[in-house]
Amino acid sequence: MSAPVKDDVKDKVADYLEAALGKPVDLGALPDDAPLGVLGLDSLTTIGVLVALLEDAGVDLGEYADSLVTPSTLGDLYALADRFAADPEPETTTEAQPQGGTGMTGDQRSQLDFYRDKLAYEIxxxxxxxxxxxxxxxxxxxxxxxxxxxxxxxxxxxxxxxxxxxxxxxxxxxxxxxxxxxxxxxxxxxxxxxxxxxxxxxxxxxxxxxxxxxxxxxxxxxxxxxxxxxxxxxxxxxxxx
The missing domain is CATH 3.40.250.10 (Rhodanese-like domain)
Structure with a gap:
């Protein structure tokens, strides 16, 4: 049996879902295997939640692009939040720091913002x-x-x-x-x-x-x-x- 989800992880996931949906979200009564669709998320909004979570964790999206799978259940989101929240802070170097702490250059950030906007405004x-x-x-x-x-x-x-x-x-x-x-x-x-x-x-x-x-x-x-x-x-x- 899998370990129970920590409260801080649930709270973090709830914050991302509320930001994406624009309304309060109560995850207390939902099982970990609950599909994200029951909360009103479509695939485009789910990707937006995933990207926001990884950005805030300071994750280099390019490094994990081939290994990440779009989450489909609450448990998937909990696992991602728990996984990347535990990652150590990236080492500081003498080189110019990329924007947003995600390992991205300014051009890459602009490109990512463009695609996120498409997902936010199109279906x-x-x-x-x-x-x-x-x-x-x-x-x-x-x-x-x-x-x-x-x-x-x-x-x-x-x-x-x-x-x-x-x-x-x-x-x-x-x-x-x-x-x-x-x-x-x-x-x-x-x-x-x-x-x-x-x-x-x-x-x-x-x-x-x-x-x-x-x-x-x-x-x-x-x-x-x-x-x-x-x-x-x-x-x-x-x-x-």
Whole structure:
């Protein structure tokens, strides 16, 4: 039987989860093998938690890149927090210290920040489907015209044409959920315009990578005049590997 998790490790993990989710987290009643999805984390948010944990521990991400596996349970996070919290402080050298105490140069830090921002502000169709299936508090927003929405849209999405967005038109929407904006796909920027306006109005928002086009390419159903039903393929998302 594995040793019980130390309270300071649990507290540390809870802090990272609360920062990622933007709300209090009670880990006391959850077993170590509880999937992170029960807390509302998708794969992108989980990676953000992992990176934040390692950065704060002063870990050289490059050194561990090949040996780290993205955590999927609370126990995985506890083990990582315990493992790296016990690592000794890096030795001080006479050379210029990299930024952030992570063994990174300024350019590497900028690159990492760029990729973390992408994970924070974007979501793909597989993660969106998983989040919706798990009952996470998400509102999918179609930023195209009402005619395009009526023709075909993601099931459950609401129609909020970006050209019509105003403080008045948004007044009836709660700011508690995460809003996921989409449009036709990579050749359309209506989702970006929708996301900008929602974020400006104080909503939490992500943009769906590939829009409706990639939602359909990934074999998800749609609604509307041209809506389609699809049979589950049983194939896992290739990016989950």
């Amino acid at each position: 793909d169709s597989a993660d969106l489907e998983d989040a919706l299936a798990a009952g996470q508090d998400i509102v999918v927003v179609d930023g195209r015209s009402s005619e395009s929405y009526a023709h075909e849209h993601i099931p459950g999405a609401i129609s909020v044409p970006h050209r019509s967005i105003s403080q008045e038109s948004l007044s009836g929407l709660s700011k508690a959920p995460l809003y996921v904006a989409y449009c036709d796909g990579i050749g359309c920027n209506a989702s970006t315009k929708t996301a900008v306006k929602l974020a400006t109005a104080g909503f939490r928002v992500k943009e769906l990578i590939g829009g409706l086009d990639w939602w359909k390419r990934d074999n998800h159903p749609t609604e509307g005049h041209a809506g389609r039903r699809v049979e589950p393929s049983g194939a896992a998302c290739g990016c989950a590997g």
